[in-house]
Amino acid sequence: MKKRVLIVEDDKFFRFAIKKFVDWESHGFEIAGEAVHGAAALEFVESQPVEVVVTDMSMPVMNGIELTAMLREKHPDILIIALSAYDDFEFVKESLKLGASDYILKQDIEKEDIGEIISSSWNKHMAGLAKxxxxxxxxxxxxKGGKLEERAGRFLDLSLDxxxxxxxxxxxxxxxxxxxxxxxxxxxxxxxxxxxxxxxxxxxxxxxxxxxxxxxxxxxxxxxxxxxxxxxxxxxxxxxxxxxxxxxxxxxxxxxxxxxxxxxxxxxxxxxxxxxxxxxxxxxGRTLDYMEKEESYKDICSLETALKALGGLTEKMRDLMPDEEHQQRNCLLLLNAAARNLNYPISNLEFARMKEHMAEMVRLDDLVRLTGEYLEQIFNKSRNGLLHSSVAAGIQFMRQNYGRDICLHEIAEHAALNESYFSNLFNKETGQSITEYLNKIRIEKAKELIARTNLKNYEIAERVGIMNASYFSTIFKKETGLTVQEYRQRLPKNLE
Structure with missing residues (x-):
């Protein structure tokens, strides 16, 4: 769509020169009409669409300064270019203050690429409107499906062309x-x-x-x-x-x-x-409503078999690409099946929290990771009995704050116990020290960052709350049996 230009100039010679010496078409413009003073220009723009007004400053009836002020008030989307001779340049300055975007000296019409000047002004004008x-x-x-307002529609029509x-x-x-x-x-x-x-x-x-x-x-x-x-x-x-x-x-x-x-x-x-x-x-070709059959999980009896089932489910979902609701429903079905096989009752409150947390997961990998964590919790609880509420509170605090430097005092305070008692209780309930458990959380998070980003080792370490890169490397090797570099090399390559 070409941008329509109105030339406002009382001198017939200069109107002719502007039309003749400017290659309007090559710059995406076309002459919409001419006017001999500002009042006639206002009548013109009221009757038909105009995107650019090139206006002289000194004219009878209504001069360029007055026209600029009126256009800026009534038609703020129009690009205004001031046209001036050397002896009325003070008018140009005033016009620029009132809203003109640029100016052209009449003496330069045959020398300068006026089309390029106006084209550059147009691009800046559109960039300003866009903000x-x-x-x-x-x-x-x-x-998002709503009706398009006329001015916005005009902007888009001109932008797309x-x-x-x-x-x-x-x-x-x-x-x-x-x-x-x-x-x-x-x-x-x-x-x-x-x-x-x-x-x-x-x-x-x-x-x-x-x-x-x-x-x-x-x-x-x-x-x-x-x-x-x-x-x-x-x-x-x-x-x-x-x-x-x-x-x-x-x-x-x-x-x-x-x-x-x-x-x-x-x-x-x-x-x-x-x-x-x-x-x-x-x-x-997606299967938006894909759901795995519940009987597929009847043989789940250990964390190993549960995680294997989760892996199989993940591959099917990668292939069939169900919508977010059915991704979450599939994962909840697996959790329910594993809990049922273990005779572990998931309370309504616990199930609601799982569902709420899953709804926050945007990426399939994050949903699968979360499901794996819940499976681990279910098997630990079924084997050891329900975790003490204070220990569960401490674990939740660590999962929410692993990315910063947290200490035993903070965790114990969140669990509403003194440090010594909480530390002994935690070890008894989980079979691990608080430091060991926190390190496992941090390394799992680090593995996710390694798989999904190009962050350097020290940047990953900082993201998971470990400020010493050397210490991070030591913990990573201890938890995974691999160096960070070895772990990177074993990751599946991105599909191209």
């Missing part, structure tokens, strides 16, 4: 300390025109390049995927990219595509920006 809160709210509503289009990226970072904004991490993607935030998600609208062939457009999208991967290196995230979108009406579907592509990363065990074009066939 306005009302526009972001309207577009977000539209992406049917001759080139664009694509949407949806990024969800799973680090709780990450606040959901590229800007807060200094990761703004220069190519993006618009950045939106929807709860934990970032949405980026990136226009394609008009000069690109279809092949180049595809290559460009993949290069943007690589850019985002680089910007989020070391983070734990899900991200997806839509197919090329050429019409505003297609954007809600593009948003759905980007979200679906990102969710697929939950099943593929990799931190990568996935393109909808690459995964759509597999995604559309």
């Amino acid at each position: 306005e809160g009302w526009l972001q709210e309207e577009i977000l509503k539209f992406l 049917g001759s080139r289009g664009g694509c949407l990226f949806a990024v969800r970072n799973l680090d709780q300390e990450w606040k959901g904004s590229f800007g807060s991490k200094n990761c703004w993607l220069e190519e993006s025109l618009l950045e939106l935030h929807e709860k934990e998600w970032n949405i980026l609208l990136v226009p394609a390049k008009a000069e690109h062939s279809i092949k180049k457009q595809i290559e460009y999208r993949y290069s943007l995927c690589a850019r985002i991967e680089s910007l989020l290196k070391g983070e734990d995230y899900l991200a997806g990219c839509s197919s090329l979108c050429t019409e505003t009406a297609q954007l809600p579907e593009s948003y759905a595509q980007a979200r679906k592509a990102a969710v697929t990363g939950s099943f593929l065990q990799r931190t990568k920006v996935l393109s909808w074009d690459d995964i759509k066939d597999g995604y559309e």
Whole structure:
């Protein structure tokens, strides 16, 4: 869609010169009309759409300063370019204060690339509009299925431009300390025109390049995927990219595509920006309501067999990709079956807490890890009897605070016991010291970070609450039987 330009100039010669010496079409503009003074220009923009007004400063009836003020008040989305001679440059300064974006000297019309100047001003103008809160709210509503407001629709039509289009990226970072904004991490993607935030998600609208062939457009999208991967290196995230979108009406579907592509990363065990074009066939073949049969778990009688069953369930869910509800239901079914086989009664409160905690898991791997922890708890409790409530409280505190330096005093205080008594009780109930138990939690968390991020060893150590990298390496080797490097090498390679 070409941007429509209104020329406002009382001098017939300069109106002709502006039309003749500026290559409007090559820059994506077209002349919508002419006006000889500001009042006529206002009548024109009231009757038909105009994106750019190039206006002289000294005119009869209504001058350029007055016109600029009126346009900024009534039509704030219009780009205003001041047109001036040297002798009225004070008018230009006033016009810029009132809202004009740039200026052109009449003496330079034949010398300068005026089209390039206006095109550059247009891009800055659109970038400024893209940051306005009302526009972001309207577009977000539209992406989620709402009606598109007219001004927001015009912005999107001009941004996409049917001759080139664009694509949407949806990024969800799973680090709780990450606040959901590229800007807060200094990761703004220069190519993006618009950045939106929807709860934990970032949405980026990136226009394609008009000069690109279809092949180049595809290559460009993949290069943007690589850019985002680089910007989020070391983070734990899900991200997806839509197919090329050429019409505003297609954007809600593009948003759905980007979200679906990102969710697929939950099943593929990799931190990568996935393109909808690459995964759509597999995604559309998902078995959303897949449920394992309960009788499959009748032979579970040990933690080993339970974890093996969990592994088999995980592989099936990776293949069939059920929705989040059925992922959680499958894991709860396994937990119930294991508890029943052990004659261990899961209380309604305990089951509700499990369900609530599972609902917080975004990635399949996290859900599976949590299920494994619950299985371990069930087998420990069935073997040793129910854990003392103070010990359970201490374990919960450690799982919630393992990422910082915590001491026995804090844990015991949370459990409402003195340190000595709590330490002896904990050892009796679990068969481990508090330090041993905390180290196991930290190393399990470290293994997850190693598998999902590119963080260095000392960064992982700090994330799990161990400030000494050497001590971390020692504990890791003790708990896993492998060095960190050996553990990395044994991880399955990302699918390409």
